[in-house]
Amino acid sequence: MRGFIAVCAALTMVVTLGPASAVSGAGGDPALTAALDQVFADARLAGAATSVDVRDATTGAALYERAVNDRLIPGSNQKVLTSIAALEVLGPDHRFRTDVLTRGGNLYLRGGGDPTVLAADLDALAAAVARSGVRVVGGDLVADDSWFDDVPLGSDWAWDDEPYSYAAPVSALSLAPDTDYDAGAVIVESRPGRRAGAPAVVTMVPPNHYVRVVNRAVTGAAGSAATLTAVRRHGTNTVVVTGSVPAGTAEPGQDYLSVEDPAVYAASVFRDALARHGVRVRGRTVTGVTPGGARTVATDRSMTLRQMLVPFLKLSNNMHAEVLVKTMGRLRSGQGSWPAGLAVADGAVAALGVRTDVIRSAEGSGLSRRDWLTTRQLSTALLAARSRPWFPDWYAALPIAGQPDRLVGGTLRSRMTGTPAAGNVHAKTGTLTGVNALSGYVTDAGGRRLVFSMIVNTALVSATPVLDAAAVTLAGAGGAAPVAARARSAAEPGGDLECSWVKAC
Incomplete structure (x- = not known):
C-alpha cells in the first residue's frame, strides 16, 4: 500500500449510490449531530470522501448520517462481513484438519485450509507417523493443497505487498511461524x-x-x-x-x-520433523493430489473458529479471512475459490438484511481495492450480529480501545487511551494508504448502546485521529450536551498499514 500508484488507485474508487447523500445527516439526535459535525470539519478531511453512520443499537434508528450510501474502499472493515458470514455458514465450532496419509509408497501431507498450523503441530504429526510404525518412505513426500483452487493471491493485491506476511499466498496447506498465525x-x-x-x-x-x-x-x-x-x-x-x-x-x-509456495514450505518443515523422529523419506518433496483409497496415518485438528476469532480480528489477520472465504465455497459448493466463497458469504449476510446488490466484495480481508462497502450496510451487519447466538464471542474478539494487552486491545490497544472510549469501544479497524475505517459498538454516557461505521478515503494524511475523536465523542454523548472530542495530531502506529501487519501494535 505504499507509494503514488496505490494512492491514485484509491482516488478512483468513490462511487455514489443513488441520489447524492447529504454532507451531514440530520439524524435523530441534533446535539450529537452538531458535535460530530464539528469533529468531521477537521481540515485533514478536506477533499476526502467521508462516510459515517451512527445508529441506536436497540432500535436501529439513525442518529447521525453522512454519505451513508457512498461506496468506499473499507480496508479491513471487510473482515466484519467475512467473519459474520463464516460464523453463519461454518459455525463457531468449525475446525480445520490436516492429514497424513500413505498409498503406493508415498506419504501425503494433505491440507484442509488450517491457517493456524505451527511447526510444533507438524512435529506432533511426524511423531504420530513414527508411532504408527512407519520408518522408511520409499517414495515421495507429497504436499497436497488441492482442497482450495490454485489462485494464491487476491484480486488487486499490490505487487509491492507481495513479499510481506500480510499478503502471503493463500493455500489449503500452510505453516505459521508463531501464534500470531501468519499463515504462509x-x-x-x-x-x-x-x-x-x-x-x-x-x-x-x-x-x-x-x-x-x-x-x-x-x-x-x-x-x-x-x-x-x-x-x-x-x-x-x-x-x-x-x-x-x-x-x-x-x-x-x-x-x-x-513464502512463495506455502504448501511446499510446510512439507519441507514436516520432512525435517519426520527425520527427527526417525522416519526417512527416500524420494523428493513434491506437490500433488492424494489418491483415493489412501490410508490415514495421522490427523491434526485446529482450534475452533470461535477461538480463531481472537487472532483473526484482534490482529486483523488477512490470511484467516481468505481461508474462511475459500472454505465456505468448498463446503457449500465444492469449489475452494474466491468466487464460490464470496457467493456463499454474500448469501449469508444478505439473509441478515445486508443489501449485497449495492456493495462489492472481491476477497475477504480488505487488502484489495476492489472491495467497495457502504457504512449503511456495515452498520446493518453490526445491528444484525447482536441477535445471533455467536455474538458474545464475536464481540469479545473485536479490538477494544485503549487495552494494552495485544490480544485484548488488538489494533486499538494504543488508541483512545485515557478517554471515555477506552475499554468501551469494540470495533474493527481498517488502514491502507488513503483508507481509514472504524466500525463497531460503543455505550454512551447515558447508557445507550450505539452502532457506528466510519470510512474515510483519499485523505492525504491519516484520518485515524479524526475517527478516534468521533468515537470518543460518541462515548461521551447521552448525558449533558455532547462535546466534540479533539482529534489528536499523531497518527496510529503502522502508518499506511494496519499496525499489527508490521507488528507495530
Whole structure:
C-alpha cells in the first residue's frame, strides 16, 4: 500500500449510490449531530470522501448520517462481513484438519485450509507417523493443497505487498511461524555478530531448508543506527538481508516475510520433523493430489473458529479471512475459490438484511481495492450480529480501545487511551494508504448502546485521529450536551498499514 500508484488507485474508487447523500445527516439526535459535525470539519478531511453512520443499537434508528450510501474502499472493515458470514455458514465450532496419509509408497501431507498450523503441530504429526510404525518412505513426500483452487493471491493485491506476511499466498496447506498465525510466512531474525564489522547473524523461525537467505548484513558500532532490512526476491524463496545491526543489541530484529509456495514450505518443515523422529523419506518433496483409497496415518485438528476469532480480528489477520472465504465455497459448493466463497458469504449476510446488490466484495480481508462497502450496510451487519447466538464471542474478539494487552486491545490497544472510549469501544479497524475505517459498538454516557461505521478515503494524511475523536465523542454523548472530542495530531502506529501487519501494535 505504499507509494503514488496505490494512492491514485484509491482516488478512483468513490462511487455514489443513488441520489447524492447529504454532507451531514440530520439524524435523530441534533446535539450529537452538531458535535460530530464539528469533529468531521477537521481540515485533514478536506477533499476526502467521508462516510459515517451512527445508529441506536436497540432500535436501529439513525442518529447521525453522512454519505451513508457512498461506496468506499473499507480496508479491513471487510473482515466484519467475512467473519459474520463464516460464523453463519461454518459455525463457531468449525475446525480445520490436516492429514497424513500413505498409498503406493508415498506419504501425503494433505491440507484442509488450517491457517493456524505451527511447526510444533507438524512435529506432533511426524511423531504420530513414527508411532504408527512407519520408518522408511520409499517414495515421495507429497504436499497436497488441492482442497482450495490454485489462485494464491487476491484480486488487486499490490505487487509491492507481495513479499510481506500480510499478503502471503493463500493455500489449503500452510505453516505459521508463531501464534500470531501468519499463515504462509517465515520470520527472519537478525542479531549482531561478535564485533563491529563482523557479519550479522541471521536465522529463520521456524528453521527450514526451503527459504534461502543471502546475508549481506553487517554488525555496526555500538550505538549506531539500525538499518537492517530483509526482502524476498519476487517470484523466489530467496531472502536478501542488507544493512547494519548495532553491536550489543539485545533483542533480535524480526522481519515477517511471505513464502512463495506455502504448501511446499510446510512439507519441507514436516520432512525435517519426520527425520527427527526417525522416519526417512527416500524420494523428493513434491506437490500433488492424494489418491483415493489412501490410508490415514495421522490427523491434526485446529482450534475452533470461535477461538480463531481472537487472532483473526484482534490482529486483523488477512490470511484467516481468505481461508474462511475459500472454505465456505468448498463446503457449500465444492469449489475452494474466491468466487464460490464470496457467493456463499454474500448469501449469508444478505439473509441478515445486508443489501449485497449495492456493495462489492472481491476477497475477504480488505487488502484489495476492489472491495467497495457502504457504512449503511456495515452498520446493518453490526445491528444484525447482536441477535445471533455467536455474538458474545464475536464481540469479545473485536479490538477494544485503549487495552494494552495485544490480544485484548488488538489494533486499538494504543488508541483512545485515557478517554471515555477506552475499554468501551469494540470495533474493527481498517488502514491502507488513503483508507481509514472504524466500525463497531460503543455505550454512551447515558447508557445507550450505539452502532457506528466510519470510512474515510483519499485523505492525504491519516484520518485515524479524526475517527478516534468521533468515537470518543460518541462515548461521551447521552448525558449533558455532547462535546466534540479533539482529534489528536499523531497518527496510529503502522502508518499506511494496519499496525499489527508490521507488528507495530
